[in-house]
Amino acid sequence: MSCLETGAALRVEKLEWGPRVGLRLVRNIGFSIAPGSRLAIIGPNGAGKTSLLRCLYRAVEPTAGRIEIDGVNLWAMSAREAARTIAVVLQEMPGDFPFSVRDVVMMGRIPRREGISGWSDGDRERVAHALEHLDLTHLARRQFATLSGGEKQRVLIARALAQEPRIIILDEPTNHIDVRHQLEILDLLQTLKLTIVTTLHDINLAAEFATDVAILTEGRLAAFGPPEMVLKPAALSAAFGVHATAHADAAGRVSRFSFTLSRPDAMPAARSSRSTGAIR
Numbered sequence: 001m002s003c004l005e006t007g008a009a010l011r012v013e014k015l016e017w018g019p020r021v022g023l024r025l026v027r028n029i030g031f032s033i034a035p036g037s038r039l040a041i042i043g044p045n046g047a048g049k050t051s052l053l054r055c056l057y058r059a060v061e062p063t064a065g066r067i068e069i070d071g072v073n074l075w076a077m078s079a080r081e082a083a084r085t086i087a088v089v090l091q092e093m094p095g096d097f098p099f100s101v102r103d104v105v106m107m108g109r110i111p112r113r114e115g116i117s118g119w120s121d122g123d124r125e126r127v128a129h130a131l132e133h134l135d136l137t138h139l140a141r142r143q144f145a146t147l148s149g150g151e152k153q154r155v156l157i158a159r160a161l162a163q164e165p166r167i168i169i170l171d172e173p174t175n176h177i178d179v180r181h182q183l184e185i186l187d188l189l190q191t192l193k194l195t196i197v198t199t200l201h202d203i204n205l206a207a208e209f210a211t212d213v214a215i216l217t218e219g220r221l222a223a224f225g226p227p228e229m230v231l232k233p234a235a236l237s238a239a240f241g242v243h244a245t246a247h248a249d250a251a252g253r254v255s256r257f258s259f260t261l262s263r264p265d266a267m268p269a270a271r272s273s274r275s276t277g278a279i280r
């Protein structure tokens with residue numbers, strides 16, 4: 001079953017990408033993560049997070065640099081091999097998508113299908129397993145288009161699992177999802193042995209979830225490393241242009257960040273600033 005598959009190592013070297021000459025949205029990015037790592041990419045709106053993900057799942061070809069999966073150049077793989085290796089969970093889906101939940105999850109099996117054969121018992125088994133894993137069995141016959149945003153998101157994650165990938169790339173997987181399902185989805189992703197690369201706007205979720213964090217600003221890597229090294233108030237304040245405060249638990253470990261528009265001690269008493277763990 002897909003939850004027993006192991007992840008792949010990912011190495012990115014001097015990666016650059018832009019939609020046209022003279023416009024670079026991803027600049028000189030380099031990092032590596034071990035198999036089974038969970039990388040959270042954070043950064044302000046427009047920092048280039050989605051553009052970087054698009055390079056990583058081969059939607060666009062880098063204008064410079066290299067992406068390696070288990071030492072193999074991503075662009076030296078066939079499209080089919082890349083599709084078998086990397087599953088992608090994006091936010092946008094066409095509104096008039098005329099398929100049932102089961103059909104959508106079954107689409108995850110397409111890169112695994114041999115020739116023009118129909119679905120095998122193995123395909124159906126994996127789809128049933130993925131539906132069960134995401135608590136979707138009761139919705140299997142529903143039209144995908146009639147689901148709530150959160151339910152749709154879970155279906156897309158089930159589709160990714162059905163694909164049996166070694167890397168799952170997700171763009172803001174917790175958007176549209178209530179707090180319980182957010183925690184459940186991140187929990188589920190944490191139990192997999194796969195390599196996960198995700199953008200996250202909620203710094204506190206990133207701190208809990210990730211084994212590695214990348215802070216992206218203006219297309220560049222501002223910081224990369226384990227959360228306890230990278231998620232520091234000064235780095236977060238600089239990246240997001242806010243005042244970040246770290247809060248420690250009873251044992252003295254940083255357990256949470258809060259954010260204000262300016263230093264709390266510099267604010268007039270009557271004007272309290274919105275404080276949140278999610279930065280958008």
Ligand SMILES: Nc1ncnc2c1ncn2[C@@H]1O[C@H](COP(=O)(O)OP(=O)(O)OP(=O)(O)O)[C@@H](O)[C@H]1O
Nearest residue numbers: 019023025043044045046047048049050051052280
């Ligand atoms: N094809 C394109 N042509 C021109 N500009 C683009 C193109 N794609 C993205 N951009 C711009 O590049 C910047 C980076 O976009 P990107 O979507 O990668 O950022 P992001 O960090 O994911 O942002 P957000 O947090 O808002 O989703 C943005 O200013 C965006 O408008």
